[in-house]
Amino acid sequence: MILKLLRFMKIIRVAIKYGLDEIAISGFKVPRTARFIDTVIFWRDLSSPRGVRLRLALEDLGPIFIKFGQVLSTRSDLIPPDIAVELARLQDRVPPFDSDIAIAQIHKSLGAHPDQLFASFERTPVASASIAQVHFATLKDGKQVAVKVLRPGMKKTIDEDVALMQIAADLASRLWADSKRLKPKEVVAEFDKYLHDELDLMREAANASQLRRNFADSNLLLVPEMHWDYCSSNVIVMERMHGIPVSQIDRLAAAGVDLKKLSSDGVEIFFTQVFRDGFFHADMHPGNILVSIEPETFGRYIALDFGIVGTLTDYDKDYLSQNFLAFFRRDYKRVAEAHIESGWAPKETRVDELESAVRACCEPIFDRPLKDISFGQILLRLFQTSRRFNVEVQPQLVLLQKTLLNIEGLGRQLDPDLDLWKTAKPYLENWMAEQVGWQGLYQKLKAEAPRYAQIFPQLPRLLHRALEQQGERPNDNTELLKVLIHEQQKTNRFLSGATWTITLVVLALVSYEFWPHLTHLLPR
Numbered sequence: 001m002i003l004k005l006l007r008f009m010k011i012i013r014v015a016i017k018y019g020l021d022e023i024a025i026s027g028f029k030v031p032r033t034a035r036f037i038d039t040v041i042f043w044r045d046l047s048s049p050r051g052v053r054l055r056l057a058l059e060d061l062g063p064i065f066i067k068f069g070q071v072l073s074t075r076s077d078l079i080p081p082d083i084a085v086e087l088a089r090l091q092d093r094v095p096p097f098d099s100d101i102a103i104a105q106i107h108k109s110l111g112a113h114p115d116q117l118f119a120s121f122e123r124t125p126v127a128s129a130s131i132a133q134v135h136f137a138t139l140k141d142g143k144q145v146a147v148k149v150l151r152p153g154m155k156k157t158i159d160e161d162v163a164l165m166q167i168a169a170d171l172a173s174r175l176w177a178d179s180k181r182l183k184p185k186e187v188v189a190e191f192d193k194y195l196h197d198e199l200d201l202m203r204e205a206a207n208a209s210q211l212r213r214n215f216a217d218s219n220l221l222l223v224p225e226m227h228w229d230y231c232s233s234n235v236i237v238m239e240r241m242h243g244i245p246v247s248q249i250d251r252l253a254a255a256g257v258d259l260k261k262l263s264s265d266g267v268e269i270f271f272t273q274v275f276r277d278g279f280f281h282a283d284m285h286p287g288n289i290l291v292s293i294e295p296e297t298f299g300r301y302i303a304l305d306f307g308i309v310g311t312l313t314d315y316d317k318d319y320l321s322q323n324f325l326a327f328f329r330r331d332y333k334r335v336a337e338a339h340i341e342s343g344w345a346p347k348e349t350r351v352d353e354l355e356s357a358v359r360a361c362c363e364p365i366f367d368r369p370l371k372d373i374s375f376g377q378i379l380l381r382l383f384q385t386s387r388r389f390n391v392e393v394q395p396q397l398v399l400l401q402k403t404l405l406n407i408e409g410l411g412r413q414l415d416p417d418l419d420l421w422k423t424a425k426p427y428l429e430n431w432m433a434e435q436v437g438w439q440g441l442y443q444k445l446k447a448e449a450p451r452y453a454q455i456f457p458q459l460p461r462l463l464h465r466a467l468e469q470q471g472e473r474p475n476d477n478t479e480l481l482k483v484l485i486h487e488q489q490k491t492n493r494f495l496s497g498a499t500w501t502i503t504l505v506v507l508a509l510v511s512y513e514f515w516p517h518l519t520h521l522l523p524r
């Protein structure tokens with residue numbers, strides 16, 4: 001209890017030191033004089049921009065708060081851009097934990113000491129972050145592996161820090177005028193879930209495995225193979241990958257990698273994940289991407305760190321493709337209609353109002369050449385506009401928008417002339433073609449065929465049952481049901497006639513064929 005109190009006091013002290021109250025004061029329901037008193041009581045230097053102060057405060061509060069800032073930085077639909085940019089700079093590189101602790105964690109989780117499990121194990125970690133750290137090792141069969149080990153005691157630390165965040169969020173939602181829009185309690189609850197998901201490394205391993213399967217036949221992306229026999233919630237062991245970090249452009253160029261191709265490959269991989277699989281790696285910062293220079297996989301991307309993935313339903317894909325295509329045709333009416341048709345915007349929304357809001361935010365983007373247009377920016381603007389019309393933006397789409405910005409940033413670093421639209425358009429059009437017209441109908445029928453095959457034989461029984469129930473509950477459809485019964489009886493008569501005919505023909509054929517063999521069995 002005393003420890004909790006001390007921690008809470010520290011949060012208050014840090015908040016005052018960096019003037020976090022000052023950041024929020026514009027939204028608080030407090031008198032203006034409070035600002036004056038605040039300045040008199042706490043002497044402090046508040047000359048740095050608010051985003052910088054918030055970032056420094058989170059760094060001061062430790063790894064869980066740093067992670068919170070990182071996650072918050074992705075909610076560009078919620079927080080102002082200046083703060084989002086600063087929070088995105090948060091680094092959760094922390095001092096590694098003692099190797100003996102990592103070894104004990106591996107021993108406890110996998111049931112044996114690393115000396116018994118591996119042919120060799122590097123005690124010094126290759127990387128260390130707030131939740132986990134990575135060691136290299138070699139399996140007894142000679143395979144090189146990376147061992148990701150969860151920091152011990154994380155659950156307790158997370159629970160305690162999140163409990164304090166919940167108190168702060170509760171206070172904010174009572175006092176802060178802007179809390180209705182920013183929903184601090186919901187944001188903390190979402191973060192809590194996110195952290196607990198990250199605590200289970202098995203989830204990460206499963207994500208990697210799914211992505212690897214999705215790209216098994218592709219020559220664009222490599223994903224490390226998981227060694228399931230050595231995986232648990234606290235430790236995962238995977239194939240060690242070799243490559244050049246994608247941010248080291250000079251090294252890539254010196255190795256002879258085609259940067260233009262690499263750039264468009266990145267976009268192709270992303271759109272394949274989104275529109276073909278509906279499953280995408282959503283933590284695409286340059287630290288998690290390498291490029292292979294091994295002769296047999298030269299120039300392929302290597303993805304690492306699968307803690308955050310996004311999944312999209314057909315509905316989401318439809319939303320994305322409709323909006324992008326309509327946007328590039330400058331058909332803002334269609335954008336507005338798509339929002340209302342899909343139920344995103346309330347039904348009573350006026351199409352013309354939404355249309356003109358979308359036009360106002362998107363039209364300036366067309367001032368630039370097509371190759372300079374950012375898909376991520378378009379989505380962000382759409383989300384911001386939609387919010388004014390009471391549209392709740394789905395978290396998976398926010399995740400997608402943030403990943404899209406990462407991919408674009410990366411792509412343009414590799415090739416400043418990257419034309420995103422040219423690379424992405426075929427994917428969007430393909431998806432649309434698959435959804436509508438004969439191709440769409442065929443695809444849907446094909447997907448549903450196994451279900452129909454199951455349902456068809458049951459039709460007479462289902463119909464019979466429905467009729468019985470109708471008999472109990474008379475309604476307006478009785479006439480229609482009579483017709484259906486009549487049709488069904490006709491079908492039954494036809495089927496039974498056909499069955500008898502076929503049976504007789506088969507019997508006749510059999511008798512004809514076997515008659516000579518049967519005659520000697522007859523009594524003479």
Ligand SMILES: Nc1ncnc2c1ncn2[C@@H]1O[C@H](COP(=O)(O)OP(=O)(O)OP(=O)(O)O)[C@@H](O)[C@H]1O
Pocket residue numbers: 092126127128129130131132133134146148224238239240241242287288304305306307
């Ligand atoms: N399979 C692998 N092969 C080679 N190196 C790896 C592998 N997995 C991880 N690493 C190295 O360890 C680093 C950290 O890995 P990873 O990103 O998975 O950990 P993390 O704790 O989630 O870090 P962060 O959250 O900061 O991204 C990578 O940047 C890479 O250098």
